[in-house]
Amino acid sequence: MEQTFIMIKPDGVQRGLVGEIISRFEKKGFTLKGLKLLTVEQSFAEKHYEDLSKKPFFPGLVQYIISGPVVAMIWEGKGVVVTGRKIIGATNPSASEPGTIRGDFAIDVGRNVIHGSDSVESANKEIGLWFPEGPTNWQSSLHPWIYE
Ligand code: UDP
Ligand code: MG
Numbered sequence: 001m002e003q004t005f006i007m008i009k010p011d012g013v014q015r016g017l018v019g020e021i022i023s024r025f026e027k028k029g030f031t032l033k034g035l036k037l038l039t040v041e042q043s044f045a046e047k048h049y050e051d052l053s054k055k056p057f058f059p060g061l062v063q064y065i066i067s068g069p070v071v072a073m074i075w076e077g078k079g080v081v082v083t084g085r086k087i088i089g090a091t092n093p094s095a096s097e098p099g100t101i102r103g104d105f106a107i108d109v110g111r112n113v114i115h116g117s118d119s120v121e122s123a124n125k126e127i128g129l130w131f132p133e134g135p136t137n138w139q140s141s142l143h144p145w146i147y148e
Contacts, residue, residue: 003033003074003135004081004117005126006088010068012113013037017105018071021114024087024101025075029146033135034074034127042066048129060110072130078147081123084116 008021026032040048045065052058075084089100093112096103106112117123127135 001076002078002080002120002123003076003127004084004123005115005130006073006075006084006117007115007130008071008073009065009111009113009115010070011064011111012105013069013071015105015113017101017113020105021071021101022073025073025084028077028083028087029142030075030077030080030084031140032073033076033138034072034131036072037069038072039069040066044129048126057110064110074127074131074135076135081117081120085118088114088116 006025008018012018012021022032042062045062046053048065049058049061052061055061077083087101089096089102091102091112092109093102093106094109096106096112098104101114102112117126
């Protein structure tokens with residue numbers, strides 16, 4: 001089953017949005033397969049965002065991500081990478097639809113509350129970086145009530 005990496009950024013943690021965000025993924029029917037609250041170092045944040053290292057916003061982005069604890073998660077389910085991105089909304093909250101996490105809870109692109117992997121390939125890479133121990137192995141008993 002497909003998995004994605006979702007991270008509640010420091011502003012989401014500070015603003016008390018952890019429960020709300022987890023709830024949206026849970027209620028959709030996705031399964032939580034990894035969860036931790038941690039503060040990362042600059043070199044780790046640079047590694048996570050290495051594809052963006054040439055962008056002018058990169059230094060500010062790294063400072064933002066290391067500014068406080070983040071909630072790192074693995075979510076599992078059919079189509080979770082693409083659907084997870086839809087639940088999150090467009091990168092710039094000014095373009096995020098109401099009903100999405102960024103559309104409902106954010107205003108500026110540099111304080112957009114949450115990260116989600118943009119492809120299955122980057123999901124696998126990001127899960128490997130953030131969860132070297134791998135996902136927690138369990139099966140939700142809701143499975144037959146969510147999948148036909
Ligand atoms: N970002 C920013 N300014 C920009 C574009 C992006 O500060 O002009 C930040 C923003 O926090 C975004 C992150 O960099 O979530 C990663 O950018 P990406 O294009 O990968 O967007 P995402 O995948 O998070 O939607
Ligand atoms: Mg991205």
